[in-house]
Amino acid sequence: MLGRPVIRFDAVASTMDVLADLAAIGAPEGTTVVADYQSAGRGRSGRLWTAPPGTALLHSILLRPELPIQRLTPLSLLVADAIVTTLRTCFGVQAQIKWPNDVLIEGQKVSGVLTQVKSQAGRQVTIVGVGVNANILAADLPPNATSLLVERGGPIDRNALMWRCLDELEGRYQDLLAGRIEQRWRTVRDALAMLGDPVTVQEQQAEIHGILHGIDDEGALLLLQGGVVRRVVAGDLTRGPRPDGPPHAAAAASLPRILPRG
Numbered sequence: 001m002l003g004r005p006v007i008r009f010d011a012v013a014s015t016m017d018v019l020a021d022l023a024a025i026g027a028p029e030g031t032t033v034v035a036d037y038q039s040a041g042r043g044r045s046g047r048l049w050t051a052p053p054g055t056a057l058l059h060s061i062l063l064r065p066e067l068p069i070q071r072l073t074p075l076s077l078l079v080a081d082a083i084v085t086t087l088r089t090c091f092g093v094q095a096q097i098k099w100p101n102d103v104l105i106e107g108q109k110v111s112g113v114l115t116q117v118k119s120q121a122g123r124q125v126t127i128v129g130v131g132v133n134a135n136i137l138a139a140d141l142p143p144n145a146t147s148l149l150v151e152r153g154g155p156i157d158r159n160a161l162m163w164r165c166l167d168e169l170e171g172r173y174q175d176l177l178a179g180r181i182e183q184r185w186r187t188v189r190d191a192l193a194m195l196g197d198p199v200t201v202q203e204q205q206a207e208i209h210g211i212l213h214g215i216d217d218e219g220a221l222l223l224l225q226g227g228v229v230r231r232v233v234a235g236d237l238t239r240g241p242r243p244d245g246p247p248h249a250a251a252a253a254s255l256p257r258i259l260p261r262g
Contacts, residue, residue, distance in 0.1 A: 001030040002061055002166040002173070009033070011053065013040040015060040016129040020118060022062070023125045029064040034162065041131065049112065049131050052140050055147075057132040057158045061166070064125055065177060069117055072126060073233075074219035076101040078176060079113045079128055081188045082168035087111075090164055093151050096193035099212075099221050099237050104193050108146035109133075130165065134158045182217070189214055194237070199223070203235035212237075 012018050015033040017040075022031060035058050041049035051058070065072065080097045087095040087103070087110070095111075096104050103111035114129040133147035135155045141147060148156050175181050189195075194212045201208040201221065210223030210230060221232040 002170050003032045003163065004028070004030045006032045006034055006162075009035045011035060011037040011039065014038055014129075015041075015058055016114065016116060016127050019060045019062050019127050020116075020125075023118070023127070024120050027062055029062060031062040032059055032162075032166065034059040041129075050142075051131070051133065051136055055134060055136045055140070055149075057130070057134045057161050057165075059162055060127055060129045061169070062125065062127060063173065064123070065173075066124075067177065069124070071176075072115070072117060074181060075126070075128065075173075075176065076113045076115045077188050077215070077219050078172040078181070078184060079115070079130065079169055080111070081184065081191060082172055083111050083113070083130070083132065083165055084191045085168050085187070086161065086164045087148070090161070091148060091152060091156060093148065095191070097188060097191045098193045099215065100219070100234070103132075105146050105151055107193070108144055110146050110148065110151075132161065132165075134161060185215070185217055199237055201232050201235040201237050203232060208232060208235070 009018070012035045015035050015038065019027070019031065019033045022033070037053035038049065038058050041058060077097065077100060080101055080103055083103050084095045084097055087093050093105050098104050101113040101115070102109055111130065111132040116127045118125050118127065133141065133145060135149045135158070136147040138150050141150070172181070172184055175184055192215065195214065197212055199210065199212045201223065208223060208230070210225040213222040213224040213229055215221055216231065221237070223230045223232060
C-alpha cells in the first residue's frame with residue numbers, strides 16, 4: 001500500500017505541505033511525495049531540516065488510520081524502527097533510535113521523523129515526514145550529524161533506501177492498525193540509544209533529569225530518578241544544545257513526475 005503512488009519533485013518548500021494539499025483533494029492512503037531538495041523542510045519544534053540538493057532522502061507518506069489519536073502516539077517510534085532496521089540490514093551500520101523520533105549512528109543524527117495529524121473534511125489524516133542523510137559530505141553536515149556516505153565511505157542508492165524503508169514501515173503500520181505491536185516494542189527497546197545513561201528531557205519549560213530506563217508499551221519514555229521510574233510522554237531528549245545551521249540556497253522547482261512502484 002505504501003508508495004502507491006510515488007510523486008517526485010526536484011524541489012519543494014516541504015514534502016509534508018505538498019502531501020497535505022494532495023490529501024485535501026482525495027489522494028489515497030499510501031501516497032508518497034519525494035523531493036531532491038526542500039527549501040523549508042522542518043523537524044521537531046520548528047527546527048529547520050536542510051541538505052544540499054540531491055543528497056538526502058526526503059519523503060512524506062500519507063496515512064488514513066481509522067484509530068483514536070491516542071493510539072497513534074507510537075507511530076514515530078515505529079517509523080524510526082523501520083529506518084533502523086533498514087540501515088542495519090541493508091547498509092551494515094549500527095543505527096539506534098533516539099526517543100522519540102530520531103535515528104543515530106554512533107551518537108550522531110542520521111535521520112529524523114516528523115508526524116502530523118490533521119483533520120480534513122471531518123476525517124483524520126496522518127502525514128509522516130522522513131529525512132535521511134544519505135549522500136551528504138561531511139563538510140555539509142550540521143553539528144552532531146552524520147550521513148550514510150560518511151559512515152560507509154561511498155554513495156548509496158536513495159531510491160532503493162526509500163523502498164526498503166517503506167517496506168519495513170508497511171508491516172509495522174499494519175500491526176498498529178490491528179493492535180498487535182507488542183512484538184514491535186521489543187525491537188524498538190533493543191535499538192534504543194542512551195539506555196542506562198544519564199539524560200535530560202526538555203518538557204515545555206521544565207528540564208527533567210534521570211537515567212534512561214526504557215519505554216513503555218505506549219511509547220512513553222521511562223526515566224529512573226532515585227529508584228523511582230518516571231513516565232515522560234513528550235519532550236526533547238538532549239545532552240546539550242543543538243545549533244541550527246543556515247539553510248542552503250533554494251533550488252529551482254519543477255513539475256512532479258509520478259513513478260511506478262519498484
